[in-house]
Amino acid sequence: AQKVTQAQTEISVVEKEDVTLDCVYETRDTTYYLFWYKQPPSGELVFLIRRNSFDEQNEISGRYSWNFQKSTSSFNFTITASQVVDSAVYFCALSEAGWGYGQNFVFGPGTRLSVLP
Amino acid sequence: DVKVTQSSRYLVKRTGEKVFLECVQDMDHENMFWYRQDPGLGLRLIYFSYDVKMKEKGDIPEGYSVSREKKERFSLILESASTNQTSMYLCASSLGDSASRYEQYFGPGTRLTVT
Numbered sequence: 001a002q003k004v005t006q007a008q009t010e011i012s013v014v015e016k017e018d019v020t021l022d023c024v025y026e027t028r029d030t031t032y033y034l035f036w037y038k039q040p041p042s043g044e045l046v047f048l049i050r051r052n053s054f055d056e057q058n059e060i061s062g063r064y065s066w067n068f069q070k071s072t073s074s075f076n077f078t079i080t081a082s083q084v085v086d087s088a089v090y091f092c093a094l095s096e097a098g099w100g101y102g103q104n105f106v107f108g109p110g111t112r113l114s115v116l117p
Numbered sequence: 118d119v120k121v122t123q124s125s126r127y128l129v130k131r132t133g134e135k136v137f138l139e140c141v142q143d144m145d146h147e148n149m150f151w152y153r154q155d156p157g158l159g160l161r162l163i164y165f166s167y168d169v170k171m172k173e174k175g176d177i178p179e180g181y182s183v184s185r186e187k188k189e190r191f192s193l194i195l196e197s198a199s200t201n202q203t204s205m206y207l208c209a210s211s212l213g214d215s216a217s218r219y220e221q222y223f224g225p226g227t228r229l230t231v232t
Binding site: 044050 | 218219220222
């Protein structure tokens with residue numbers, strides 16, 4: 001069965017520091033999808049990025065970057081020059097393809113990031 | 118932008134009441150989902166639907182039922198609310214013929230308290 005581990009339960013940084021959120025996954029499928037979501041204090045989960053297992057290119061979007069490494073089954077998320085508005089719980093998720101109409105999204109337990117002014 | 122709306126942000130109900138949570142999406146998504154989120158337990162899938170009138174049980178369907186009569190609307194029903202159903206309920210939708218392939222878009226959540 002697939003599994004997502006986010007070993008960091010809580011992280012605190014001071015504004016403008018860089019921070020990396022770790023995500024390690026387990027799957028037996030060769031085709032799968034990885035996601036990151038942000039849940040600010042308001043409660044709504046916001047989709048950040050989707051990656052399929054055949055695309056190992058790193059991605060950068062503004063201050064956000066993602067490092068996908070199949071060799072270590074990791075999909076880490078880095079925020080550069082963090083800001084107070086980045087304070088949220090961040091979830092990594094995995095889904096396996098080839099399930100037809102079925103669904104098997106698995107969310108990690110989340111990492112609570114606090115960015116202090 | 119995808120918009121998923123939920124009928125209430127906060128709801129307080131009494132034990133034994135029948136509770137309806139409504140979710141509407143405006144992007145013509147095939148798939149819709151209901152989760153509950155509890156501290157220390159993360160997100161757990163209750164039910165999902167991949168088409169009108171089609172539904173599949175998730176990880177914790179006991180005590181819940183769902184209805185999807187129209188593509189844009191997915192309702193979660195608590196037949197007889199109990200205090201252990203006090204939780205944050207999140208609705209989501211996603212595109213596509215596979216519920217696994219695409220990202221899910223979430224509503225703002227309904228915080229339900231059963232007293």
